[in-house]
Amino acid sequence: MTRGGPSVAVLDYGIGNLRSAQKALQRVGADARLTADPTDIAAADGVVLPGVGAFGRCSQALEASGLTEVARAAALDAGAGGRPFLGICVGLQLLFAASEESPGSAGLGVLEGTVALLPEGVKRPQMQWNRLDHESGHAGHPMFAELGDEPWVYFVHSYSAPVDGDTVATCEYGGTLCAAVARGSLWATQFHPEKSGDTGLAVLGNFVAAVAA
Amino acid sequence: MHTVRVIPCLDVDGGRVVKGVNFVGLRDAGDPVELAARYDREGADELVFLDITASSDARDTILEVVRRTAEEVFIPFTVGGGVRSVEDARGILRAGADKVSVNTAAAERPELVTELAAEFGSQCVVVAIDARRSESAPSGFEVFTHGGRTPTGRDAVAWAVEAEQRGAGEFLQTSMDRDGTRDGFDLEMLSAIGVATAVPLVASGGVGTLDHLVDGARLGGVDAVLAASIFHFGEHSVAEAKAHLAAAGVVVRPAAG
Numbered sequence: 183m184t185r186g187g188p189s190v191a192v193l194d195y196g197i198g199n200l201r202s203a204q205k206a207l208q209r210v211g212a213d214a215r216l217t218a219d220p221t222d223i224a225a226a227d228g229v230v231l232p233g234v235g236a237f238g239r240c241s242q243a244l245e246a247s248g249l250t251e252v253a254r255a256a257a258l259d260a261g262a263g264g265r266p267f268l269g270i271c272v273g274l275q276l277l278f279a280a281s282e283e284s285p286g287s288a289g290l291g292v293l294e295g296t297v298a299l300l301p302e303g304v305k306r307p308q309m310q311w312n313r314l315d316h317e318s319g320h321a322g323h324p325m326f327a328e329l330g331d332e333p334w335v336y337f338v339h340s341y342s343a344p345v346d347g348d349t350v351a352t353c354e355y356g357g358t359l360c361a362a363v364a365r366g367s368l369w370a371t372q373f374h375p376e377k378s379g380d381t382g383l384a385v386l387g388n389f390v391a392a393v394a395a
Numbered sequence: 396m397h398t399v400r401v402i403p404c405l406d407v408d409g410g411r412v413v414k415g416v417n418f419v420g421l422r423d424a425g426d427p428v429e430l431a432a433r434y435d436r437e438g439a440d441e442l443v444f445l446d447i448t449a450s451s452d453a454r455d456t457i458l459e460v461v462r463r464t465a466e467e468v469f470i471p472f473t474v475g476g477g478v479r480s481v482e483d484a485r486g487i488l489r490a491g492a493d494k495v496s497v498n499t500a501a502a503e504r505p506e507l508v509t510e511l512a513a514e515f516g517s518q519c520v521v522v523a524i525d526a527r528r529s530e531s532a533p534s535g536f537e538v539f540t541h542g543g544r545t546p547t548g549r550d551a552v553a554w555a556v557e558a559e560q561r562g563a564g565e566f567l568q569t570s571m572d573r574d575g576t577r578d579g580f581d582l583e584m585l586s587a588i589g590v591a592t593a594v595p596l597v598a599s600g601g602v603g604t605l606d607h608l609v610d611g612a613r614l615g616g617v618d619a620v621l622a623a624s625i626f627h628f629g630e631h632s633v634a635e636a637k638a639h640l641a642a643a644g645v646v647v648r649p650a651a652g
Contacts, residue, residue: 198515201491205466235516307518309565309595310398310618311440311648334648336440336471338518354396377471377493379435 187211188394191226194218195247198234203270206376210387218247228265228393229256231370233272237297237341238284240272250290257292260368266392269370274363275343277370283341293363295344304356306340311378312353314361320350325362325369327388333381335361335373342372367392398646399612400440400619401636402597403626405430407476408447410456412627428463434626435468437633438650442468443496443567443621446476447542458490465491473521475567480507481514488515496521496567499540502547502554505561512562517594522563526551526584527571536584543571551584552591559592566592567621569600577603577624580611589616597621605631605639612645
């Protein structure tokens with residue numbers, strides 16, 4: 183098992199399969215730790231906010247773990263070019279203010295807009311591999327270094343974030359969906375890099391490289 | 396874009412792959428983690444481990460398989476077989492699996508599906524439906540449990556509809572008439588389930604040729620095709636299966652170059 187390398191705090195707030203994210207980050211050279219301790223999180227070189235299941239349940243679990251403000255502050259800092267932060271799946275959606283999935287639940291509100299239900303006419307969830315399309319002007323984003331022209335990644339989601347100026351990659355599924363966002367050192371993926379084989383490991387490796395920089 | 400997933404299935408007994416695995420180049424053909432890593436390299440989109448361990452005292456061995464797989468293989472995987480409670484599922488998910496599959500226990504106590512979906516989210520909950528053709532079932536297909544041996548009197552399509560309402564996130568539909576025959580999927584059974592439900596549907600049972608995979612993948616409502624023996628015996632690699640599907644016009648994630 184890899185030890186050493188830049189330290190990455192994977193926020194452990196009692197949801198889902200965090201072990202995969204931890205193991206994948208370790209595979210690409212990070213000293214990745216599952217933690218809910220604000221002191222550990224403050225000391226880490228980078229922060230990962232995972233998330234699976236419903237937006238509202240994740241929001242409540244984050245609150246119950248006392249990590250809402252910790253996560254918000256870390257994401258805002260990253261968005262301003264500070265310490266790198268990576269949101270994964272619902273961890274991306276939580277960066278926004280709200281979701282149609284859970285109208286009563288607040289997101290972190292670091293990015294603008296509301297997470298919306300996938301379009302009509304396609305199965306929900308999108309539970310499949312899909313090809314990433316780089317938004318024009320973002321093909322050279324460091325998130326995608328060394329990925330090749332047609333990266334395929336694994337999605338599981340029924341809701342997606344708005345496509346706007348922070349969107350760096352999309353996928354086609356009943357329409358053009360937000361697949362990844364970036365603002366400063368704040369990165370987030372709707373897909374699961376920890377479950378996207380070598381392509382996903384490359385994305386995580388790019389994040390760890392940013393953490394180490 | 397809708398893509399069809401190709402899913403090799405590994406039967407695991409006491410922590411070892413069973414149903415003859417015949418590969419050149421594996422150090423230990425019985426090690427599920429080594430086989431899983433091979434399928435990953437060949438371009439498998441996902442994996443299913445089916446724990447067929449009979450003795451309860453050996454069941455913890457599957458958790459060790461899950462833990463080791465999560466350290467080596469970075470594609471989604473589902474674990475099924477003997478999941479009877481929220482706590483069984485929690486152990487499997489915490490060990491690193493992405494989804495749990497429930498079968499007999501859910502057919503006997505459908506509330507289990509509701510409980511799992513509430514606790515972990517529907518995306519984690521696969522309901523495996525083993526069915527046979529039956530004149531007594533309204534849809535013509537009856538649910539069987541205990542590895543296809545025990546008739547339940549439950550209609551397969553009605554059960555799928557109920558399970559979806561209870562929060563099933565995916566169906567793994569196996570024709571027990573076809574399982575092991577290598578005669579191809581029961582396309583009518585798959586179609587009946589696919590039309591009646593809206594969540595992803597994995598076709599299983601009977602694959603003997605690559606054309607069988609195409610038949611299933613082309614069927615409306617099918618999102619993934621699962622097979623075991625055609626991959627285990629080294630007749631066809633996952634990469635060959637994907638190339639065959641792509642040549643037939645099915646959109647798949649290309650196998651790694």
